[in-house]
Amino acid sequence: MPGPRNNVTTQRALLALAITASLTLSTACTVDASGDNRPATAAEADAFVARVNAHMREHHPENASAQWLASTYIGPDSQRVASKANERALTSYSEWVEEARRFDGLALSPETARAIDLIKLGTAMPPPADPAELSELAAIATRMEGMYGAGTYCEDTDRPETCRDLGELSNTMAESRDHDEQYAAWAGWHTISKPMRDDYVRFVDLVNKGASNLGYANAGEMWRSGYDMSPTDFQDETDRLWGQVQPLYEQLHCYVRGELVDTYGEKGQVDGMIPAHLTGNMWAQQWGNIWDLLQPYEGTASIDVATALRAQREEDLARRLAAIEGEPTATQIVEAGRQADEYIARAMTERAEDFYVSLGMPKLPASFYERSQLIKPRDRDVVCHASAWDLDFAGDVRIKQCIEPTADEFSTIYHELGHIYYYLAYNHLEPLFQSGAHDGFHEAIGDTVVLSLTPGYLNSVGLVDSPEESREALINNQMRMALDKVAFLPFGLLIDRWRWGVFDGSIAPENYNQAWWDLRARYQGVAPVGERGEDLFDPGAKYHVPGNTPYTRYFLAHILQFQFYQSLCETSGHSGPLHECSFYGSEAAGDRFWAMLQQGQGQPWPETLEALTGGREMDASAVLEYFAPLQAWLTERNAGRQCGWDAG
Ligand code: X8Z
Numbered sequence: 001m002p003g004p005r006n007n008v009t010t011q012r013a014l015l016a017l018a019i020t021a022s023l024t025l026s027t028a029c030t031v032d033a034s035g036d037n038r039p040a041t042a043a044e045a046d047a048f049v050a051r052v053n054a055h056m057r058e059h060h061p062e063n064a065s066a067q068w069l070a071s072t073y074i075g076p077d078s079q080r081v082a083s084k085a086n087e088r089a090l091t092s093y094s095e096w097v098e099e100a101r102r103f104d105g106l107a108l109s110p111e112t113a114r115a116i117d118l119i120k121l122g123t124a125m126p127p128p129a130d131p132a133e134l135s136e137l138a139a140i141a142t143r144m145e146g147m148y149g150a151g152t153y154c155e156d157t158d159r160p161e162t163c164r165d166l167g168e169l170s171n172t173m174a175e176s177r178d179h180d181e182q183y184a185a186w187a188g189w190h191t192i193s194k195p196m197r198d199d200y201v202r203f204v205d206l207v208n209k210g211a212s213n214l215g216y217a218n219a220g221e222m223w224r225s226g227y228d229m230s231p232t233d234f235q236d237e238t239d240r241l242w243g244q245v246q247p248l249y250e251q252l253h254c255y256v257r258g259e260l261v262d263t264y265g266e267k268g269q270v271d272g273m274i275p276a277h278l279t280g281n282m283w284a285q286q287w288g289n290i291w292d293l294l295q296p297y298e299g300t301a302s303i304d305v306a307t308a309l310r311a312q313r314e315e316d317l318a319r320r321l322a323a324i325e326g327e328p329t330a331t332q333i334v335e336a337g338r339q340a341d342e343y344i345a346r347a348m349t350e351r352a353e354d355f356y357v358s359l360g361m362p363k364l365p366a367s368f369y370e371r372s373q374l375i376k377p378r379d380r381d382v383v384c385h386a387s388a389w390d391l392d393f394a395g396d397v398r399i400k401q402c403i404e405p406t407a408d409e410f411s412t413i414y415h416e417l418g419h420i421y422y423y424l425a426y427n428h429l430e431p432l433f434q435s436g437a438h439d440g441f442h443e444a445i446g447d448t449v450v451l452s453l454t455p456g457y458l459n460s461v462g463l464v465d466s467p468e469e470s471r472e473a474l475i476n477n478q479m480r481m482a483l484d485k486v487a488f489l490p491f492g493l494l495i496d497r498w499r500w501g502v503f504d505g506s507i508a509p510e511n512y513n514q515a516w517w518d519l520r521a522r523y524q525g526v527a528p529v530g531e532r533g534e535d536l537f538d539p540g541a542k543y544h545v546p547g548n549t550p551y552t553r554y555f556l557a558h559i560l561q562f563q564f565y566q567s568l569c570e571t572s573g574h575s576g577p578l579h580e581c582s583f584y585g586s587e588a589a590g591d592r593f594w595a596m597l598q599q600g601q602g603q604p605w606p607e608t609l610e611a612l613t614g615g616r617e618m619d620a621s622a623v624l625e626y627f628a629p630l631q632a633w634l635t636e637r638n639a640g641r642q643c644g645w646d647a648g
């Protein structure tokens with residue numbers, strides 16, 4: 001997403017949101033800043049849009065580079081430059097919105113009308129009119145993201161060797177099965193957001209001022225206006241979709257809670273809810289890391305890609321060490337380890353690229369590998385949270401990730417390349433149309449591909465044993481997917497439920513943390529151990545809050561990806577149960593996918609969806625079809641258990 005524009009995760013920028021249908025209309029004849037009170041014309045509107053597009057082409061690369069440096073080289077200088085660049089981008093944005101008012105109510109070509117709507121919705125961080133406040137907002141945004149990226153927890157602040165960053169704390173959570181160790185890692189990371197609290201309160205005030213200037217009740221309403229429908233209808237849509245999948249989630253929750261109680265005894269639950277620190281993931285958003293505790297059937301063929309990936313890295317390391325003459329020195333061993341890290345990260349990325357290429361999509365440009373950050377640099381702080389960038393609307397695409405040989409990171413590369421291929425597919429459009437049909441589409445592309453990573457595909461690329469055709473193997477594989485995709489659904493919804501409340505004032509600063517945990521309880525059935533007082537700021541421990549990236553997009557993506565997958569499977573000629581399909585190697589599916597990506601946000605998303613799937617609505621029935629075998633298994637397995645939880 002846009003960093004202003006095209007960093008798919010930093011979303012500070014222009015044009016991240018899609019179009020609204022509900023902009024307020026006023027007269028077409030207003031006095032502009034120069035005192036010109038001639039009626040505006042449609043031709044002037046066309047020229048205005050052309051000017052904005054040209055400005056974006058000219059100025060976006062510089063801002064994107066500034067944001068890239070601030071994310072890959074965190075420090076006072078890169079932050080100063082990034083903040084100033086962002087300030088300039090937001091100032092241009094404010095000027096355009098002001099100028100666009102001249103064309104309100106005028107009959108315009110559909111393309112120009114859409115482009116103007118998109119200009120108005122072009123940021124997730126609407127700036128206040130006052131330049132000092134705009135500058136303050138840009139500085140806060142940069143500072144919060146920097147705090148997150150550089151966050152570490154030190155058990156003993158006097159002993160730097162006790163400090164751990166998010167990657168290290170996450171590894172403890174993924175690997176340790178010791179209750180207290182996991183808790184210490186979880187609670188430790190949740191200290192890093194305490195100092196963001198005051199900044200966040202001010203941030204909310206400032207973006208609300210900006211949203212109000214644009215005619216929105218608050219910034220949350222503006223965020224909900226980017227979906228070619230009214231903000232109220234959009235909220236109802238998310239409720240409807242959640243209603244479709246909630247029963248499946250509740251069955252999964254019931255099973256997982258039961259297994260946690262089997263493992264940890266009474267510490268395996270908190271009032272019937274899943275303890276926030278025991279799912280192997282810092283935010284309990286995906287639960288696949290505790291596969292060892294949750295796998296339905298032990299002893300069936302392994303579907304864990306991490307073992308093979310780690311082995312590949314070790315082999316590479318052994319080769320490097322063997323090539324050293326004599327006994328390797330400590331420095332040579334560290335250096336060889338580093339090169340092995342790079343080797344496996346690149347091999348994993350090329351594996352993901354190969355999938356897209358198998359669909360007939362182009363190979364990634366050489367600059368992608370030259371300029372991407374694939375592994376965590378050893379000499380400086382970076383924002384490790386994965387993201388995909390389009391720096392110039394013309395092929396300078398990159399990802400920024402801290403890849404390790406794990407199953408999560410492997411899927412994340414496919415996810416990020418989904419963004420990259422979207423960028424490449426719509427690079428031929430004018431900048432204002434270079435975005436996802438809506439933001440959920442952008443997040444769904446790579447995940448659609450991940451659904452095709454079946455045991456058969458993984459085996460064909462040497463990552464898992466030869467697949468078994470048994471009911472046990474089927475359930476294991478469905479569980480593996482569900483622990484990522486189904487577990488995620490309520491999490492995908494609740495982050496913005498919290499922010500919408502914060503923006504509209506129904507959640508006041510003195511209740512930030514309480515409201516956060518209320519929502520976690522209500523939607524996820526996840527609870528912390530012990531009190532989480534208002535001296536803490538737990539939402540800030542999730543990247544997208546300090547990074548100001550709207551999050552409902554991921555919820556939508558987790559529905560849409562199953563719709564896309566179902567259609568592409570059909571196009572690829574797949575018959576049989578949906579979950580068995582991999583469209584790897586299908587150029588027919590690839591052509592159809594690419595055609596969708598090429599549309600960018602040039603038309604309302606229902607049209608884009610219809611071209612791919614034949615339907616104009618987001619719909620979770622493909623999720624339910626995919627997981628039908630697991631749902632039946634879970635229902636049987638949970639029979640006699642008291643499912644559900646009391647969220648208080
Ligand atoms: O932030 C991301 C991507 C970058 S757009 C890595 N995701 C969400 C998250 O990590 O919280 C992908 C799934 C949800």
Ligand code: ZN
Nearest residue numbers: 008415419443
């Ligand atoms: Zn993404």
